[in-house]
Amino acid sequence: xxxxxxxxxxxxxxxxxxxxxxxxxxxxxxxxxxxxxxxxxxxxxxxxxxxxxxxxxxxxxxxxxxxxxxxxxxxxxxxxxxxxxxxxxxxxxxxxxxxxxxxxxxxxxxxxxxxxxxxxxxxxxxxxxxxxxxxxxxxxxxxxxxxxxxxxxxxxxxxxxxxxxxxxxxxxxxxxxxxxxxxxxxxxxxxxxxxxxxxxxxxxxxxxxxxxxxxxxx
Numbered sequence: 001x002x003x004x005x006x007x008x009x010x011x012x013x014x015x016x017x018x019x020x021x022x023x024x025x026x027x028x029x030x031x032x033x034x035x036x037x038x039x040x041x042x043x044x045x046x047x048x049x050x051x052x053x054x055x056x057x058x059x060x061x062x063x064x065x066x067x068x069x070x071x072x073x074x075x076x077x078x079x080x081x082x083x084x085x086x087x088x089x090x091x092x093x094x095x096x097x098x099x100x101x102x103x104x105x106x107x108x109x110x111x112x113x114x115x116x117x118x119x120x121x122x123x124x125x126x127x128x129x130x131x132x133x134x135x136x137x138x139x140x141x142x143x144x145x146x147x148x149x150x151x152x153x154x155x156x157x158x159x160x161x162x163x164x165x166x167x168x169x170x171x172x173x174x175x176x177x178x179x180x181x182x183x184x185x186x187x188x189x190x191x192x193x194x195x196x197x198x199x200x201x202x203x204x205x206x207x208x209x210x211x212x213x214x215x216x217x218x
Contacts, residue, residue, distance in 0.1 A: 019061070022061060023061050023062075023071070025051065026047060026051060026058065026061060026062070026068070027068070027071055027072055027075060029047050029050045029051055030042055030047050030068050030072060031072060031112075031114055031115060032050075033046050033047060033050070034072075034114035034115075034117075034118070035113065035114040038123070039114055039117050039118050039123040039124060040123050040124050042065065042068070042069070043065070044058050044062075044065050044068070047068070066126070066127055069118065069124060069127045070127075070129055070130050070133045071133070072115060072118055073115075073118055073119055073127075073129045073133045073134075074129070074130075074132065074133035074136070075115070076112065076115035076116065076118065076119045077119060077133065077134070077135075077136035077137050077140070078136050079108065079112070079115075080105055080108055080109070080116075080119070080136070080140065081136045081139060081140050083104045083105060083107075083108045084101040084102075084104055084105050084140060084143065085101075085143070086104070087100045087101045087103065087104035087105075088100065088101045088143065088147065093147075093150050093151075093154060094147065094150045094151035094153075094154040094156045094157075095147075095151040095154075095156045095157065095203075095206065095207075097147040097150065097151075098144065098147045098148060098151060098170065098203070099200060099203045101143070101144065101147065102144075102170070102174050102199075102203075103190070103191075103199065103200075105174075106174065106177070106178050106181075106190050106196065106199065107189070107190040107191070109178055109182075109190075110178070110181065110182065110186070110188075110189060110190045110196075111189070113182060113186060116178075116182070117182075119137075120175060120178075121179075141167060144167060144170065145162060145166075145167055148161045148162045148166050148167065148170070149162040152212075155212045155213070156207065156212060157206060157207055157210045157212055158207075158210040158211050158212050158213060159210075159213075160209075160210045161206065161209075161210035166210060169206070169209060169210075170203075170206070173199075173202045173203060173205075174199070177195055177196060177198060177199045177202060178196075180195040181193060181195040181196045
């Protein structure tokens with residue numbers, strides 16, 4: 001008995017694949033434009049010009065410029081989360097996992113500065129990410145908090161480190177270091193220059209902020 005091929009489904013799958021490929025190409029171009037002229041300088045007309053189509057053609061894929069920003073935001077958050085997770089798998093539990101994941105995230109951010117600016121500094125005042133685009137960021141905070149809780153359980157940090165305040169403290173150390181590196185040495189990779197090499201030393205201050213409980217002599 002022969003195999004029947006549903007040609008209608010095949011055409012739909014092909015159209016779906018081509019549509020997704022075009023969407024990814026649009027986002028690639030949009031990221032390149034932001035890298036060249038600034039995140040707030042992105043325009044659909046410039047993206048269309050580089051894609052070789054008329055601007056109205058883009059509305060088949062994105063209803064507005066804000067929708068492009070939203071897709072870029074989500075793309076960056078997903079990529080950043082994946083980098084962090086990969087770094088966590090190779091690190092020792094607790095504080096080393098926290099440091100390794102954030103170190104990897106900062107390495108990624110400097111290599112994708114335009115996306116990082118959109119994600120963490122909000123340079124487009126009128127842009128607010130959708131719940132779907134923001135979901136990976138919520139997951140990122142959750143895995144950081146879990147790693148901090150592991151550090152507390154292992155006696156590396158005190159209980160306060162696994163609270164909202166602890167997450168904020170880690171965020172301030174990370175974003176502060178990254179901001180200085182990005183503002184003053186944007187073309188240097190992470191771990192080079194005057195600022196990013198200080199990150200491990202700054203993270204080493206966490207036990208002073210949240211002293212681990214002293215273990216009773218048994």
